[in-house]
Amino acid sequence: xxxxxxxxxxxxxxxxxxxxxxxxxxxxxxxxxxxxxxxxxxxxxxxxxxxxxxxxxxxxxxxxxxxxxxxxxxxxxxxxxxxxxxxxxxxxxxxxxxxxxxxxxxxxxxxxxxxxxxxxxxxxxxxxxxxxxxxxxxxxxxxxxxxxxxxxxxxxxxxxxxxxxxxxxxxxxxxxxxxxxxxxxxxxxxxxxxxxxxxxx
Amino acid sequence: xxxxxxxxxxxxxxxxxxxxxxxxxxxxxxxxxxxxxxxxxxxxxxxxxxxxxxxxxxxxxxxxxxxxxxxxxxxxxxxxxxxxxxxxxxxxxxxxxxxxxxxxxxxxxxxxxxxxxxxxxxxxxxxxxxxxxxxxxxxxxxxxxxxxxxxxxxxxxxxxxxxxxxxx
Numbered sequence: 001x002x003x004x005x006x007x008x009x010x011x012x013x014x015x016x017x018x019x020x021x022x023x024x025x026x027x028x029x030x031x032x033x034x035x036x037x038x039x040x041x042x043x044x045x046x047x048x049x050x051x052x053x054x055x056x057x058x059x060x061x062x063x064x065x066x067x068x069x070x071x072x073x074x075x076x077x078x079x080x081x082x083x084x085x086x087x088x089x090x091x092x093x094x095x096x097x098x099x100x101x102x103x104x105x106x107x108x109x110x111x112x113x114x115x116x117x118x119x120x121x122x123x124x125x126x127x128x129x130x131x132x133x134x135x136x137x138x139x140x141x142x143x144x145x146x147x148x149x150x151x152x153x154x155x156x157x158x159x160x161x162x163x164x165x166x167x168x169x170x171x172x173x174x175x176x177x178x179x180x181x182x183x184x185x186x187x188x189x190x191x192x193x194x195x196x197x198x199x200x201x
Numbered sequence: 202x203x204x205x206x207x208x209x210x211x212x213x214x215x216x217x218x219x220x221x222x223x224x225x226x227x228x229x230x231x232x233x234x235x236x237x238x239x240x241x242x243x244x245x246x247x248x249x250x251x252x253x254x255x256x257x258x259x260x261x262x263x264x265x266x267x268x269x270x271x272x273x274x275x276x277x278x279x280x281x282x283x284x285x286x287x288x289x290x291x292x293x294x295x296x297x298x299x300x301x302x303x304x305x306x307x308x309x310x311x312x313x314x315x316x317x318x319x320x321x322x323x324x325x326x327x328x329x330x331x332x333x334x335x336x337x338x339x340x341x342x343x344x345x346x347x348x349x350x351x352x353x354x355x356x357x358x359x360x361x362x363x364x365x366x367x368x369x
Contacts, residue, residue: 012354016328018335040358047361051329054306058220060212061230065205068234072241074204 002030004037011041015048202250204241211254212237214331215261221326222265224315232268236261255340258333262323262341269319306364313363321356328353329360 002010010027013019019027031038215236219229239260240247247256314322323342327333328349333341335349344352 008358009351009354012357013335013350016332016335016353018350043361043365044357046365047357048329050306050364051310055310055330057213057217060216060233061226064212064230064234065208068208068237068241069205071234071238072204074241 002026004034007034007037008040011037012044015041015044202244204237207253207257208237211257214254215257218258218326218331219261219265221314221330222262222319222322223268224311228268232261232264235264239264252340255337258327258337258341266319309364310360313360316363317356317359320352321359324349324352325356325360329357 007030010019010023014027031041216229216233219232220226223229236257240257247253327338335346338349339346
């Protein structure tokens with residue numbers, strides 16, 4: 001059984017909003033029965049009211065921040081870059097790298113010097129990332145059909161790449177039925193055994 | 202971290218705490234400055250950014266306790282300043298118009314606080330003046346929940362005895 005001193009500890013906590021549950025119920029119940037504790041409760045309440053009415057929080061001294069910031073030079077705060085801006089930046093860097101290495105590859109001396117049939121369709125095996133079939137094919141079609149010369153060169157590059165790196169699964173390109181002008185022929189997307197799609201243009 | 206924003210948000214509460222604890226604006230200002238300099242230099246130690254206020258308050262309390270101990274050793278304790286009625290009323294509080302109404306209560310409050318031990322003054326300032334939760338007070342002081350509860354009660358009772366009777 002709690003004595004009044006212990007009850008008054010709880011009365012103080014109750015005024016601070018720190019009492020709940022059974023303790024709160026018992027404290028309120030005790031207050032209704034004990035005049036001494038009720039008197040203490042009222043005294044605490046009066047103090048609370050006086051403080052709230054008559055005290056204010058002083059302002060920190062003016063100019064203090066300037067002295068602090070001079071004493072500890074701050075590193076510039078990192079800006080929060082929106083996700084879209086970040087994506088555009090990353091995509092730009094990736095594109096620049098692709099162009100750089102692509103040009104480097106294009107301008108190097110080819111390892112495969114004999115181009116059997118420049119009008120043959122391009123066979124492209126690609127890890128196309130998050131693009132679905134339609135997106136990938138549309139993009140590739142646009143690239144290849146925009147410039148016949150580009151098509152020819154792409155064929156050359158990819159043919160060389162296949163010859164160099166795609167061991168064992170290389171399929172000879174089919175003949176372009178439309179004659180000498182290299183252009184988009186047909187599209188055929190299939191899954192090969194290596195879980196990569198093959199596209200013919 | 203954007204320390205200027207953090208300063209703008211938290212400096213006032215910390216300054217009030219330091220002013221109540223030290224009893225004079227000169228020490229409070231020095232301690233506030235030291236608090237932020239120390240915090241900025243050791244920001245890597247802040248593990249929970251959500252609790253930055255408690256962390257800053259802990260730093261300021263530790264700095265105050267260091268100063269308090271030094272003053273005690275030199276026998277010119279801060280508590281002595283309080284009990285001799287030498288506690289300085291901050292400039293903001295000596296506005297003549299408001300002062301006419303408030304000075305009696307405030308000077309009595311400051312005097313009563315000066316008569317409290319450092320422990321009860323801390324409990325009173327953090328709980329009743331600044332309305333920190335008991336959990337936050339525990340974080341700042343390292344007291345257990347039971348210690349927080351009893352220290353706040355005893356501080357409240359001592360101050361109530363002086364002030365409520367003063368007001369009638």
